[in-house]
Amino acid sequence: xxxxxxxxxxxxxxxxxxxxxxxxxxxxxxxxxxxxxxxxxxxxxxxxxxxxxxxxxxxxxxxxxxxxxxxxxxxxxxxxxxxxxxxxxxxxxxxxxxxxxxxxxxxxxxxxxxxxxxxxxxxxxxxxxxxxxxxxxxxxxxxxxxxxxxxxxxxxxxxxxxxxxxxxxxxxxxxxxxxxxxxxxxxxxxxxxxxxxxxxxxxxxxxxxxxxxxxxxxxxxxxxxxxxxxxxxxxxxxxxxxxxxxxxxxxxxxx
Amino acid sequence: xxxxxxxxxxxxxxxxxxxxxxxxxxxxxxxxxxxxxxxxxxxxxxxxxxxxxxxxxxxxxxxxxxxxxxxxxxxxxxxxxxxxxxxxxxxxxxxxxxxxxxxxxxxxxxxxxxxxxxxxxxxxxxxxxxxxxxxxxxxxxxxxxxxxxxxxxxxxxxxxxxxxxxxxxxxxxxxxxxxxxxxxxxxxxxxxxxxxxxxxxxxxxxxxxxxxxxxxxxxxxxxxxxxxxxxxxxxxxxxxxxxxxxxxxxxxxxxxxxxxxxxxxxxxxxxxxxxxxxxxxxxxxxxxxxxxxxxxxxxxxxxxxxxxxxxxxxxxxxxxxxxxxxxxxxxxxxxxxxxxxxxxxxxxxxxxxxxxxxxxxxxxxxxxxxxxxxxxxxxxxxxxxxxxxxxxxxxxxxxxxxxxxxxxxxxxxxxxxxxxxxxxxxxxxxxxxxxxxxxxxxxxxxxxxxxxxxxxxxxxxxxxxxxxxx
Numbered sequence: 001x002x003x004x005x006x007x008x009x010x011x012x013x014x015x016x017x018x019x020x021x022x023x024x025x026x027x028x029x030x031x032x033x034x035x036x037x038x039x040x041x042x043x044x045x046x047x048x049x050x051x052x053x054x055x056x057x058x059x060x061x062x063x064x065x066x067x068x069x070x071x072x073x074x075x076x077x078x079x080x081x082x083x084x085x086x087x088x089x090x091x092x093x094x095x096x097x098x099x100x101x102x103x104x105x106x107x108x109x110x111x112x113x114x115x116x117x118x119x120x121x122x123x124x125x126x127x128x129x130x131x132x133x134x135x136x137x138x139x140x141x142x143x144x145x146x147x148x149x150x151x152x153x154x155x156x157x158x159x160x161x162x163x164x165x166x167x168x169x170x171x172x173x174x175x176x177x178x179x180x181x182x183x184x185x186x187x188x189x190x191x192x193x194x195x196x197x198x199x200x201x202x203x204x205x206x207x208x209x210x211x212x213x214x215x216x217x218x219x220x221x222x223x224x225x226x227x228x229x230x231x232x233x234x235x236x237x238x239x240x241x242x243x244x245x246x247x248x249x250x251x252x253x254x255x
Numbered sequence: 256x257x258x259x260x261x262x263x264x265x266x267x268x269x270x271x272x273x274x275x276x277x278x279x280x281x282x283x284x285x286x287x288x289x290x291x292x293x294x295x296x297x298x299x300x301x302x303x304x305x306x307x308x309x310x311x312x313x314x315x316x317x318x319x320x321x322x323x324x325x326x327x328x329x330x331x332x333x334x335x336x337x338x339x340x341x342x343x344x345x346x347x348x349x350x351x352x353x354x355x356x357x358x359x360x361x362x363x364x365x366x367x368x369x370x371x372x373x374x375x376x377x378x379x380x381x382x383x384x385x386x387x388x389x390x391x392x393x394x395x396x397x398x399x400x401x402x403x404x405x406x407x408x409x410x411x412x413x414x415x416x417x418x419x420x421x422x423x424x425x426x427x428x429x430x431x432x433x434x435x436x437x438x439x440x441x442x443x444x445x446x447x448x449x450x451x452x453x454x455x456x457x458x459x460x461x462x463x464x465x466x467x468x469x470x471x472x473x474x475x476x477x478x479x480x481x482x483x484x485x486x487x488x489x490x491x492x493x494x495x496x497x498x499x500x501x502x503x504x505x506x507x508x509x510x511x512x513x514x515x516x517x518x519x520x521x522x523x524x525x526x527x528x529x530x531x532x533x534x535x536x537x538x539x540x541x542x543x544x545x546x547x548x549x550x551x552x553x554x555x556x557x558x559x560x561x562x563x564x565x566x567x568x569x570x571x572x573x574x575x576x577x578x579x580x581x582x583x584x585x586x587x588x589x590x591x592x593x594x595x596x597x598x599x600x601x602x603x604x605x606x607x608x609x610x611x612x613x614x615x616x617x618x619x620x621x622x623x624x625x626x627x628x629x630x631x632x633x634x635x636x637x638x639x640x641x642x643x644x645x646x647x648x649x650x651x652x653x654x655x656x657x658x659x660x661x662x663x664x665x666x667x668x669x670x671x672x673x674x675x676x677x678x679x680x681x682x683x684x685x686x687x688x689x690x691x692x693x694x695x696x697x698x699x700x701x702x703x704x705x706x707x708x709x710x711x712x713x714x715x716x717x718x719x720x721x722x723x724x725x
Contacts, residue, residue, distance in 0.1 A: 013674045019718075041664040057665060137618070141621070169577050187581040214704065217707065
């Protein structure tokens with residue numbers, strides 16, 4: 001099967017490695033990957049801020065760009081939610097509404113695709129670290145994905161999955177909320193950082209790069225030793241990669 | 256920006272940084288969560304119970320015309336009075352007039368969010384009538400001259416020590432931090448006022464149409480004393496409180512109790528159908544029910560958000576809300592704080608003035624999952640935002656910003672080009688060490704967070720080079 005990559009606009013611009021690793025993992029388990037270069041943004045920033053008239057042409061554009069794809073995989077639960085859950089409402093009464101509904105059923109969040117479509121929870125990854133999974137809100141409460149990413153993480157060699165207290169609490173990103181209500185957003189992020197530290201996690205992972213960008217910003221400002229990695233980044237680490245890492249670390253030490 | 260919005264921003268900044276406050280609330284809500292989980296486990300199927308409650312309320316809300324009239328007829332048949340108040344002013348005027356006509360000097364009041372909504376107590380006090388809050392939490396916040404912090408637990412922001420100091424200062428008496436002893440102090444003090452009061456004011460959790468009764472739920476029994484000892488009982492309720500049948504309480508009562516506090520059933524659940532009957536030995540001589548509209552009819556006309564009228568004021572959405580837990584109940588500056596307040600207040604008090612509350616949310620959806628009557632809370636925040644944009648309440652800079660965003664993203668070429676310019680500018684700024692200075696281009700973001708590491712190349716540029724295919 002050929003899979004079309006849906007790379008959210010901010011991942012394209014700010015976190016390209018998340019997109020690359022998503023492609024690497026999918027290819028490793030046998031999928032042919034297509035990146036429709038006409039894609040830009042699904043319209044969620046405008047939609048969430050109330051600018052539905054500005055979001056609508058982007059939604060229509062998205063449907064046209066991806067209409068021929070057999071399956072679309074996105075490394076963000078939030079952008080997947082936009083297409084699957086919100087396009088029908090946004091495009092209500094337009095010619096593309098029904099097609100958007102059908103397309104929504106073929107758009108999958110990355111972990112959801114691995115578990116439910118590819119039926120592969122072991123993708124041959126190795127990552128010998130203590131990792132906590134942060135339940136990103138849209139994946140958890142809009143797409144109802146809770147066990148899928150955890151199941152995959154449990155199959156990563158060497159990885160110890162730890163649960164944070166309040167793992168279902170929002171990290172505080174929330175799109176423009178993060179800057180409009182910066183003080184509330186960071187208070188929520190600090191609570192998340194504290195939960196990760198209390199669970200003695202080395203890494204926080206999630207299905208949403210935007211949450212991770214926010215959490216990472218807080219952790220780095222606090223000079224915390226906890227780091228963030230997207231699920232795809234972890235799954236892309238194979239045995240040889242982690243050997244490379246440890247060799248590099250060893251030579252670093254030797255110097 | 257409206258006054259309410261700038262006050263919200265100011266108070267939110269203070270409260271979010273107040274770690275002691277955050278800890279008190281976290282502790283209180285942790286205890287609630289434990290109790291709620293135990294409570295939910297007692298249900299054979301909590302989701303089915305939620306669905307049933309939703310259906311009951313939905314039926315009632317969609318037939319308010321029929322059920323309210325049925326309720327009114329039955330109350331009147333038993334000698335009670337029913338007053339339809341279009342707005343807060345009419346409701347206040349009815350009660351103050353009644354109190355003045357009957358020479359009422361003191362009133363005992365049990366918990367009623369509608370009384371808060373119409374600012375009843377200050378109006379009565381202005382007429383020289385003393386109003387005593389008899390719910391313990393309300394009694395405490397009244398002593399502090401504060402509005403309730405939370406719709407179910409009005410004093411949840413206070414510790415034992417705070418309450419002890421407050422009682423010592425305002426009531427005198429013993430010096431203790433022991434909760435049962437503190438309750439004892441309040442009880443002895445309140446007991447005298449119950450006997451002295453000329454009027455009792457209560458809310459109503461439900462108005463039961465088929466039996467013409469109001470249902471009141473408390474944990475302290477204060478409403479039972481307050482509605483049976485004084486000569487006059489006035490019950491206040493929003494029109495959305497009506498339910499079709501007495502038997503509906505069989506599910507609504509336990510669901511309200513569980514969602515509210517985790518209890519299987521609240522301690523006191525009382526049905527009141529009118530004044531003292533001819534052969535009865537107790538109860539008030541007069542019974543008045545005030546049915547308040549105050550914007551609810553307009554909400555009813557809004558097919559998209561009508562389910563907001565399902566609300567049974569259990570407070571579960573407040574407890575579930577990470578924004579509420581960060582900023583606290585008072586910061587909202589509204590009668591109803593938390594998610595339900597952010598959704599409802601623009602309808603009651605104007606979207607222009609209160610749109611900011613719909614934006615002060617990460618849209619995490621925890622409220623919607625918590626709601627026992629399945630109000631689509633976080634999606635309504637989205638609807639309020641859309642309405643704010645459509646009704647031209649948003650700042651011009653934001654409007655232009657999204658127009659520009661749309662123009663940029665309608666072409667992949669433009670998007671890639673402008674993206675690379677933007678990244679180059681950010682990389683240059685951070686290479687020059689401008690992070691956190693006044694020249695930091697991501698200023699609001701970087702106030703309390705490190706700037707994201709800006710990559711030299713976008714995904715699409717790397718993809719074209721064949722990176723990612725190994």
